[in-house]
Amino acid sequence: MAVQINPSILSADFARLAEEARAVEGADWLHVDVMDNHFVPNLTLGVPVVESLARATDTPLDCHLMIEDVDRWAPQYVEAGAGSVTFHVEAAAAPVRLAREIRAKGARASMALKPATPIEPYEDLLPELDMLLIMTVEPGFGGQAFLDIMLPKIRRTRELISKHGLELWLQVDGGVSASTIERCAEAGADVFVAGSAVYGASDPAQAVRALRTQAQEATAHAAWACDH
Numbered sequence: 001m002a003v004q005i006n007p008s009i010l011s012a013d014f015a016r017l018a019e020e021a022r023a024v025e026g027a028d029w030l031h032v033d034v035m036d037n038h039f040v041p042n043l044t045l046g047v048p049v050v051e052s053l054a055r056a057t058d059t060p061l062d063c064h065l066m067i068e069d070v071d072r073w074a075p076q077y078v079e080a081g082a083g084s085v086t087f088h089v090e091a092a093a094a095p096v097r098l099a100r101e102i103r104a105k106g107a108r109a110s111m112a113l114k115p116a117t118p119i120e121p122y123e124d125l126l127p128e129l130d131m132l133l134i135m136t137v138e139p140g141f142g143g144q145a146f147l148d149i150m151l152p153k154i155r156r157t158r159e160l161i162s163k164h165g166l167e168l169w170l171q172v173d174g175g176v177s178a179s180t181i182e183r184c185a186e187a188g189a190d191v192f193v194a195g196s197a198v199y200g201a202s203d204p205a206q207a208v209r210a211l212r213t214q215a216q217e218a219t220a221h222a223a224w225a226c227d228h
């Protein structure tokens, strides 16, 4: 099973975004947190910055939209150059229609769940998605402590993916670091967002490589991956 490491530029220096994007060459995707100060109590960046970032790096952009009115805005992030667009189910009026629109415009469609949002009501919706994001902190800020109580939700989601024979990627985001990534991989995650663990390191590219090795080794020993 291939694992993917997606550094989050939320923890980078916003005055040097292009340089910071290039500092993690070798990463699978660059994770871009879009916050509107309504869905979450923080404000980051929007469509024009994503357009510029897409031109500044060869690493594809994984846009995590923590915004209200997401049915209206998400397609514009595909047009801005994102290769993957994640909307929060708590903010979407019509998640199936939105996932189909993102895919039709040529990006991977992904849906995120806040910590208190269960996966079970969305089981039938999984075939409409390319990735599911399980938040392992309350969305809004980098540098928060990993919520261990999300591990059973990761396990249950991996079981649903296997049950339906889907190619869905399972992403975790929040507090992912050298001390938590193995637990996430063992539980069933295969795409790992890491902000402070990458950009807080003296060598971000080396931090990506180290996280990848840890995740690969944990996955190799994980029961869910052995079934494949």
Ligand SMILES: O=C(CO)[C@@H](O)[C@H](O)COP(=O)(O)O
Pocket: 008, 010, 011, 031, 033, 064, 137, 138, 139, 140, 141, 142, 143, 144, 173, 174, 175, 176, 193, 194, 195, 196, 197
């Ligand atoms: O979406 C978010 C926060 O809402 C994340 O993508 C953070 O940027 C992750 O940062 P760390 O917890 O890894 O420092």
Ligand SMILES: [Fe+2]
Pocket: 008, 031, 032, 033, 064, 173, 193
């Ligand atoms: Fe994120």
